[in-house]
Amino acid sequence: SQRPYVIDEMISAKSIAARIEALARDIQEEFAGTNKLVVVGLLRGSFVFIADLVRELDLPVEVDFLEASSYGDGMESSREVRILKDLRGQIEGRDVLVVEDIVDTGHTLSHVSQFLLSRLPARLRTIALLDKPARREVDFKADWIGFEIPDEFVVGYGIDFAQRNRNLPFIGKVRFTDV
Ligand code: PRP
Ligand code: MN
Numbered sequence: 001s002q003r004p005y006v007i008d009e010m011i012s013a014k015s016i017a018a019r020i021e022a023l024a025r026d027i028q029e030e031f032a033g034t035n036k037l038v039v040v041g042l043l044r045g046s047f048v049f050i051a052d053l054v055r056e057l058d059l060p061v062e063v064d065f066l067e068a069s070s071y072g073d074g075m076e077s078s079r080e081v082r083i084l085k086d087l088r089g090q091i092e093g094r095d096v097l098v099v100e101d102i103v104d105t106g107h108t109l110s111h112v113s114q115f116l117l118s119r120l121p122a123r124l125r126t127i128a129l130l131d132k133p134a135r136r137e138v139d140f141k142a143d144w145i146g147f148e149i150p151d152e153f154v155v156g157y158g159i160d161f162a163q164r165n166r167n168l169p170f171i172g173k174v175r176f177t178d179v
């Protein structure tokens with residue numbers, strides 16, 4: 001972006017870590033006894049969250065990735081979701097956990113869920129670190145949510161603004177300084 005901005009911390013790295021520990025316990029309970037959990041990260045935004053989440057899971061897991069069409073460098077949802085990179089592995093008859101950084105309009109995760117359900121997994125569950133219910137355009141709710149947040153433009157912990165700031169260890173909100 002050409003516009004100048006600063007980033008204000010919204011959710012600290014410590015709060016994120018504590019929340020992930022609690023989420024991991026819930027997920028372990030849900031999938032207790034499974035020997036075939038596939039954890040699917042949606043590229044690119046989920047890469048930090050999935051890395052931290054799987055390391056808290058005391059379950060046998062496989063990790064796979066899928067990429068859906070992106071907002072690109074813009075701030076608006078395209079609404080029409082396409083699969084740009086498919087899974088490497090099979091999920092039929094397996095337990096699947098789809099990991100997302102944020103649910104905004106809901107188009108991405110609802111489309112990806114339908115797409116994966118058509119392959120007849122044994123169970124499909126979804127988790128998103130952040131949920132912005134105020135922005136929802138389709139009726140979708142992840143099975144687990146880390147934090148519900150207001151309608152702010154957030155970055156960090158995997159989430160970008162024009163491909164920048166994914167490497168921040170916390171969730172911050174963008175504040176434009178030219179207004
Ligand atoms: C962002 C975010 C979610 C999606 C949420 O991804 O990471 O995947 O948008 O928006 P929605 O609920 O309105 O569909 P983006 O398309 O920017 O790609 P990225 O993960 O590579 O940044
Ligand atoms: Mn994404």
Ligand code: MG
Pocket residue numbers: 045070071072160
């Ligand atoms: Mg993005």
